Amino acid sequence: MPSKFPSRGSGQAARSKSRRFNNRHAQFSVSSNNFTHNYEAKCEGSSSSDNSEVMNINTAMWDLGQCDPKRCSGRKLVRLGVTRLLSLREPFHGLVLTPTASQYINPQTDRDIVEHSGVCVIDCSWARLDETPFHKLKFQHGRLLPYLLAVNPVNYGRPHKLTCAEAFAASLYILGWEESARHVLSHFSWGPSFFEVNGDLLSAYQSCLTNTDIADVQKRYEASLMAKKNHKSESYSEMYAALDAELGSEYDAPSLDEAEVTNSCDLVPLVNSDEGETKLLQPVEVFEDLPLSEDSKANLDRQMKSICSSFEHEQLKKEAGRNWDRFYNRNGTKFFKDRHWTRREFAELAQLPEDDDTPMTILEVGCGVGNFIFPLIEDFYSTGVSVECKTPTRKSVVFYACDVSPKAIAEVKKNPAFSPKFASAFVCDLSVDGALQAGLLEATTPKLLSLSHNQPPDFHLVTLIFVLSAIHPTSMTVCLKNVVSSVCLVVR
Numbered sequence: 001m002p003s004k005f006p007s008r009g010s011g012q013a014a015r016s017k018s019r020r021f022n023n024r025h026a027q028f029s030v031s032s033n034n035f036t037h038n039y040e041a042k043c044e045g046s047s048s049s050d051n052s053e054v055m056n057i058n059t060a061m062w063d064l065g066q067c068d069p070k071r072c073s074g075r076k077l078v079r080l081g082v083t084r085l086l087s088l089r090e091p092f093h094g095l096v097l098t099p100t101a102s103q104y105i106n107p108q109t110d111r112d113i114v115e116h117s118g119v120c121v122i123d124c125s126w127a128r129l130d131e132t133p134f135h136k137l138k139f140q141h142g143r144l145l146p147y148l149l150a151v152n153p154v155n156y157g158r159p160h161k162l163t164c165a166e167a168f169a170a171s172l173y174i175l176g177w178e179e180s181a182r183h184v185l186s187h188f189s190w191g192p193s194f195f196e197v198n199g200d201l202l203s204a205y206q207s208c209l210t211n212t213d214i215a216d217v218q219k220r221y222e223a224s225l226m227a228k229k230n231h232k233s234e235s236y237s238e239m240y241a242a243l244d245a246e247l248g249s250e251y252d253a254p255s256l257d258e259a260e261v262t263n264s265c266d267l268v269p270l271v272n273s274d275e276g277e278t279k280l281l282q283p284v285e286v287f288e289d290l291p292l293s294e295d296s297k298a299n300l301d302r303q304m305k306s307i308c309s310s311f312e313h314e315q316l317k318k319e320a321g322r323n324w325d326r327f328y329n330r331n332g333t334k335f336f337k338d339r340h341w342t343r344r345e346f347a348e349l350a351q352l353p354e355d356d357d358t359p360m361t362i363l364e365v366g367c368g369v370g371n372f373i374f375p376l377i378e379d380f381y382s383t384g385v386s387v388e389c390k391t392p393t394r395k396s397v398v399f400y401a402c403d404v405s406p407k408a409i410a411e412v413k414k415n416p417a418f419s420p421k422f423a424s425a426f427v428c429d430l431s432v433d434g435a436l437q438a439g440l441l442e443a444t445t446p447k448l449l450s451l452s453h454n455q456p457p458d459f460h461l462v463t464l465i466f467v468l469s470a471i472h473p474t475s476m477t478v479c480l481k482n483v484v485s486s487v488c489l490v491v492r
Helices: 012-054 073-079 107-117 126-131 164-174 178-185 192-206 211-230 236-247 258-264 294-307 310-318 320-331 373-380 406-414 435-442 473-483
Strands: 059-063 084-086 092-097 119-123 139-143 270-272 278-280 360-365 397-403 423-427 461-464 489-491
Touching: 059 073, 059 092, 073 119, 073 164, 092 107, 092 164, 107 139, 107 164, 119 164, 164 178, 164 192, 178 192, 192 211, 310 320, 320 406, 360 373, 360 473, 373 397, 397 406, 397 435, 406 423, 423 435, 435 473, 461 473
Parallel strands: 059 084, 059 119, 092 119, 092 139, 360 397, 360 461, 397 423, 461 489
Antiparallel strands: 270 278
16 A cells, blocks of 8 residues: 655665765764864873973872862862872872871981872861771871961861862972972962961971971970960050069159259240230240251151051041040050159249139140149149039149040049039040130030130140140141140140
């Protein structure tokens, strides 16, 4: 019975067409396979030739199947052709790095072994050492690696917990093949940091002759780490106390009498007029700039740039109050000593005019916790009675104190000697133009002063004791402009 549809290919013509198609398909498959094979062979040949140029040491690895193959550094080295994989039944006649060994790797005795037979590692998990069948592996020269810090992402910073790649690199470096060691770890992004972290230790191990030498290097390094860990950093007060004890009393600066102070200091003195008012001698020469040579200017610029970068400088300026708050939170009122020497050093404080009508007003810039004003309060006001009942032993004196640190101002106000009757404390950063006037308007007015609304006080004396050294040179002019209208400026 004839077919309903005509035959698509029948007879000799159809068979010939089928053979031609199959031959062409076979030729294309062969050529594709040859191209792939040749390309892979070329790549492997190039990689192996590069490795052979640097890696002239035979390396091998036993894989016990305890690690993730995708994250295993040893498996990666096998794929790259840097090392080869051994079967568990295959022996290795070179140096084997194993945690079961009792002898450290030694540059004097082990270099020849590695040069002739190579070095081998055991790829296993540090968490499963008890389950690892080390006894099934066949080798003679088992060695331990000395104290080294791991830099791999899993065990970063942990001693001894090295990967296979780190173990290869450490052994090759200690035995003198530094380029080969760096080549092994060049295949990992974290590899170069291994030599930065362990550089000193690796160099020290290279010069060791015996196991005792290696053990001594380890002990010294571990002892130094323990000393750093147990070291308690000293506070500034403890460091200064130690320095004072070393210097002794013979280095104490001698106090000056009034004549010496007057002659030696370019300060503007207080002058009493016939009407009993305190007047100001014009401070013509006080703020004159001293000429600087070009070399001096260059040295100053270099010193300023070496202290901190411009970005760090701006951050320090913005966070000045916050940084001083941290300082006073840590040290409280125990860091600086009370300055009882001020009336000996400055004649202006020792010769206050005896005028009871108008209170004498003193402003301390950078008051800290009050180490300057409270000794003066003790001198000017009687002791032994409450603050509110204190009466002046001399002329009435009113104190204003400002600081960039809110914590310091809070400590001043908590002091038992502080009284709103004759004292006021406020937060102010004098390195900012106009900050003093703004701060005075917000500050409370002592009861001894009678000021109208929004009227700032006129200061007879302004002190900057160790203040300018804490201000950037570019801000010193602003600071001085804020206080230049005062009668007398005392600087140290």
